[in-house]
Amino acid sequence: MKIACLGGGPAGLYFAISMKLRDAAHDITVFERNKPDDTFGWGVVLSDETFENLAKNDPLSAGEIRRHFAYWDDIAVHYRGQKIVSTGHGFSGIARKKLLQLLQQRARGLGIELRFETEIASAAELAKTHDLVVAADGLNSRTRNEFAEHFKPAIETRKNKFVWLGTHQKFDDAFTFIFEETEHGWIWAHAYQFDADTATFIVECADDTWQKFGFGTMSQDENCRACEKIFAKYLGGHHLMSNAAHVRGSAWLNFPRVLCEKWSYENIVLMGDAAATAHFSVGSGTKLAMESAIAMANYLRSEPTMAAAFAKYEDARRTEVLRLQSAARNSLEWFEDVERYLHLDPVQFNYSLLTRSQRISHENLRLRDKKWLEGAEAWFQRLAGAGDNTVRRPMFAPFRLRDMRLKNRIVVSPMAQYKAIDGCPTDWHLVHYGERAKGGAGLVCIEMTCVSPEGRITPGCTGMYAPAHEAAWKRIVDFVHAETDAKICCQLGHSGAKGSTQLGWEEMDAPLQSGNWPVLAPSEIAWSPRNQVARAMTRADMDLVRDQFVASAEMAARCNFDMLEIHCAHGYLLSSFITPLTNKRTDAYGGSLENRMRYPLEIFHAVRAVWPAEKPISVRISASDWVGSDGIEPRDAVEICRILQEAGVDICDVSAGQTSIDARPVYGRMFQTPFSDRIRNETGMATMAVGNIFEPDHVNSILMAGRADLVCLARPHLADPYWTLHAAAKLGDRGEAWPPPYYAGRDQLYRLAGSAEPVPTAV
Numbered sequence: 001m002k003i004a005c006l007g008g009g010p011a012g013l014y015f016a017i018s019m020k021l022r023d024a025a026h027d028i029t030v031f032e033r034n035k036p037d038d039t040f041g042w043g044v045v046l047s048d049e050t051f052e053n054l055a056k057n058d059p060l061s062a063g064e065i066r067r068h069f070a071y072w073d074d075i076a077v078h079y080r081g082q083k084i085v086s087t088g089h090g091f092s093g094i095a096r097k098k099l100l101q102l103l104q105q106r107a108r109g110l111g112i113e114l115r116f117e118t119e120i121a122s123a124a125e126l127a128k129t130h131d132l133v134v135a136a137d138g139l140n141s142r143t144r145n146e147f148a149e150h151f152k153p154a155i156e157t158r159k160n161k162f163v164w165l166g167t168h169q170k171f172d173d174a175f176t177f178i179f180e181e182t183e184h185g186w187i188w189a190h191a192y193q194f195d196a197d198t199a200t201f202i203v204e205c206a207d208d209t210w211q212k213f214g215f216g217t218m219s220q221d222e223n224c225r226a227c228e229k230i231f232a233k234y235l236g237g238h239h240l241m242s243n244a245a246h247v248r249g250s251a252w253l254n255f256p257r258v259l260c261e262k263w264s265y266e267n268i269v270l271m272g273d274a275a276a277t278a279h280f281s282v283g284s285g286t287k288l289a290m291e292s293a294i295a296m297a298n299y300l301r302s303e304p305t306m307a308a309a310f311a312k313y314e315d316a317r318r319t320e321v322l323r324l325q326s327a328a329r330n331s332l333e334w335f336e337d338v339e340r341y342l343h344l345d346p347v348q349f350n351y352s353l354l355t356r357s358q359r360i361s362h363e364n365l366r367l368r369d370k371k372w373l374e375g376a377e378a379w380f381q382r383l384a385g386a387g388d389n390t391v392r393r394p395m396f397a398p399f400r401l402r403d404m405r406l407k408n409r410i411v412v413s414p415m416a417q418y419k420a421i422d423g424c425p426t427d428w429h430l431v432h433y434g435e436r437a438k439g440g441a442g443l444v445c446i447e448m449t450c451v452s453p454e455g456r457i458t459p460g461c462t463g464m465y466a467p468a469h470e471a472a473w474k475r476i477v478d479f480v481h482a483e484t485d486a487k488i489c490c491q492l493g494h495s496g497a498k499g500s501t502q503l504g505w506e507e508m509d510a511p512l513q514s515g516n517w518p519v520l521a522p523s524e525i526a527w528s529p530r531n532q533v534a535r536a537m538t539r540a541d542m543d544l545v546r547d548q549f550v551a552s553a554e555m556a557a558r559c560n561f562d563m564l565e566i567h568c569a570h571g572y573l574l575s576s577f578i579t580p581l582t583n584k585r586t587d588a589y590g591g592s593l594e595n596r597m598r599y600p601l602e603i604f605h606a607v608r609a610v611w612p613a614e615k616p617i618s619v620r621i622s623a624s625d626w627v628g629s630d631g632i633e634p635r636d637a638v639e640i641c642r643i644l645q646e647a648g649v650d651i652c653d654v655s656a657g658q659t660s661i662d663a664r665p666v667y668g669r670m671f672q673t674p675f676s677d678r679i680r681n682e683t684g685m686a687t688m689a690v691g692n693i694f695e696p697d698h699v700n701s702i703l704m705a706g707r708a709d710l711v712c713l714a715r716p717h718l719a720d721p722y723w724t725l726h727a728a729a730k731l732g733d734r735g736e737a738w739p740p741p742y743y744a745g746r747d748q749l750y751r752l753a754g755s756a757e758p759v760p761t762a763v
């Protein structure tokens with residue numbers, strides 16, 4: 001095959017090498033506009049895993065690369081006058097220039113033609129004279145633009161500014177992050193050694209800070225001097241250097257996140273940064289480029305046609321690239337939002353930084369640096385009031401809200417059972433909640449319990465509006481208090497326009513086959529075209545429903561529930577007041593967020609007045625309607641929580657969605673946790689996180705990073721009422737109390753768990 005590699009970066013060179021190794025008969029030319037040695041940038045990082053892939057593909061170049069590696073194991077974080085060091089992270093770095101020289105040398109040795117100082121104006125021209133054109137022309141790929149209608153690129157320019165500098169100051173003991181507070185805001189550096197006497201020093205900050213410093217108007221030299229001043233105490237008198245002479249202006253960049261719908265067109269294929277970028281803070285751009293080169297070379301050999309090879313390449317590499325891009329996105333967003341975390345204690349800040357991409361889990365950190373993690377766990381427990389010498393996972397830390405003390409941070413999330421008769425809980429509920437309370441969770445929240453018969457979602461929903469309900473709930477609460485040390489929370493709600501619908505396991509949210517009752521809502525709307533149109537509430541309706549909430553809260557108090565949660569989420573009555581999607585009122589209860597919050601707040605204040613002062617109240621919200629800017633977005637959720645916090649709500653249970661049939665949620669592990677994180681760290685309000693959290697590792701990393709105070713698990717508790725006790729046994733924690741009649745089962749489980757080391761799982 002006659003092959004042209006457009007671009008002599010890691011992707012172009014390594015693809016040429018990989019192809020030639022598979023078939024020496026290929027005629028390969030690499031076209032590079034720069035001179036062999038005038039590359040931008042400083043060092044690149046490669047992981048052990050990438051190195052193994054390189055070694056399998058070409059032991060010779062891998063050996064040469066290894067000889068020039070700088071290794072380090074530690075990550076050091078300078079923050080608020082402290083230096084925190086953790087170890088076991090295993091990185092290696094190499095000068096970008098050296099890497100390219102080694103690849104150039106290897107390519108020449110294999111008979112690949114390298115044409116430097118050759119600018120290619122159009123890949124289309126090359127495509128006419130070559131069987132295959134690999135467009136490895138980097139971040140600003142001209143080929144990607146030339147064939148934009150086929151590749152369909154999406155380029156997202158990220159918010160922060162960064163500049164890639166170098167220094168002779170040694171950072172050879174650790175990958176080092178330095179956070180400095182200046183008169184213009186926070187600015188930080190990512191520094192790592194890549195050869196005997198040079199280190200990469202990437203400086204990053206928010207756009208606002210960058211503007212205030214006036215970096216954009218400085219020459220590259222002036223920039224270096226300004227950054228030297230900021231980071232003087234870490235540079236030991238060494239200079240910062242720029243080698244971006246080929247770049248016009250100050251050399252500061254905004255990171256462009258590149259995605260392309262297609263990577264190939266006819267005989268042209270995109271590779272490396274041209275096809276997809278991964279933020280420098282996860283150090284994987286070169287890895288992606290070189291591993292894609294290997295994959296493409298493999299498929300061109302294994303597949304019968306070039307089209308088939310392209311299809312396989314796109315298929316196989318896209319998943320890997322998306323996985324990395326998702327981690328990179330988490331990481332870059334962490335840096336964009338870093339000001340949210342700058343109030344954290346250095347221990348928690350460091351943890352948050354280390355786990356920012358969500359690729360490193362709690363147990364994974366333990367494998368890297370047990371001592372550091374145990375120190376962090378002890379810090380967490382101490383803060384939670386567990387005593388000075390407690391080293392346990394964060395999920396087993398106590399928590400206090402008003403006078404309610406929880407033994408741990410696990411909450412059984414409210415889950416409708418649809419097993420009530422005329423609103424009255426039955427033996428089903430006694431056994432169901434009793435089992436979950438025995439299962440080890442610190443707090444068990446009962447299902448949405450409705451304040452009136454019309455306020456029920458379905459005929460099977462529980463209520464708190466009749467003496468029989470109060471008696472039945474009291475029996476359950478008494479059992480939980482007598483037989484377990486779990487606390488129990490009563491979730492009160494009103495279904496609004498989503499009422500009068502079928503049981504959860506029938507046709508959810510669909511009207512009843514017969515016996516529908518009229519429903520209320522802030523405005524005359526129907527949940528869906530199939531549901532009845534709700535009646536817009538009058539002031540008299542609002543008074544009535546408020547009084548119903550109050551009466552239910554009084555009953556819940558007499559039942560001796562430990563906590564109350566007001567359901568303002570998921571499209572039910574109070575939620576439908578908050579979201580503009582369903583609140584179209586023109587009176588004082590519609591329009592601005594402040595107005596839309598007015599009725600839920602009236603309910604809260606009325607309930608708070610009758611609820612015992614020593615007991616907490618939570619409010620559950622939908623932090624996103626998942627419909628874009630027409631509905632509630634996370635930034636609105638922050639404002640909602642500021643209002644709730646000011647009103648005296650003790651904790652926000654941060655759920656999302658179910659407020660509109662047009663919602664387009666983005667699911668994934670812990671997918672709603674970022675909302676809790678944002679609310680907690682921007683308002684200081686206590687939060688509960690919920691949504692696809694199912695591993696102890698998820699729970700521990702959420703808590704330890706300060707993304708929530710409590711963690712709710714719903715479906716995992718349907719599958720396993722004993723989720724907490726089982727998790728403790730698996731993790732080797734023996735501190736959770738089992739019901740005495742079950743000791744024999746506990747001991748057997750401990751023995752079985754003890755026979756194998758707890759297995760850490762990736763988050």
Ligand SMILES: Cc1cc2nc3c(=O)[nH]c(=O)nc-3n(C[C@H](O)[C@H](O)[C@H](O)COP(=O)(O)OP(=O)(O)OC[C@H]3O[C@@H](n4cnc5c(N)ncnc54)[C@H](O)[C@@H]3O)c2cc1C
Nearest residue numbers: 007009010011033044045120137138164272273280285286
């Ligand atoms: C600040 C910063 C820090 C980074 N840190 C790391 C890190 O630590 N680890 C890591 O793995 N990655 C890192 N990267 C990313 C890494 O540099 C890239 O992902 C990697 O270089 C991609 O390789 P590539 O071959 O696709 O593109 P490039 O390395 O950009 O190579 C493209 C080549 O094509 C040439 N070219 C472009 N157009 C033409 C044309 N028309 N004619 C001829 N030649 C052309 C260019 O001159 C260039 O040499 C970092 C990037 C930045 C910006």
Ligand SMILES: Cc1cc2nc3c(=O)[nH]c(=O)nc-3n(C[C@H](O)[C@H](O)[C@H](O)COP(=O)(O)O)c2cc1C
Nearest residue numbers: 413414415416447448655690691692693713714715
């Ligand atoms: C069967 C079932 C019933 C639910 N009922 C309620 C409810 O009554 N009140 C409520 O606020 N959330 C309810 N939810 C939502 C859960 O509390 C939780 O927010 C959601 O399931 C996401 O958590 P998970 O991924 O751990 O399941 C219910 C969820 C399920 C699966």
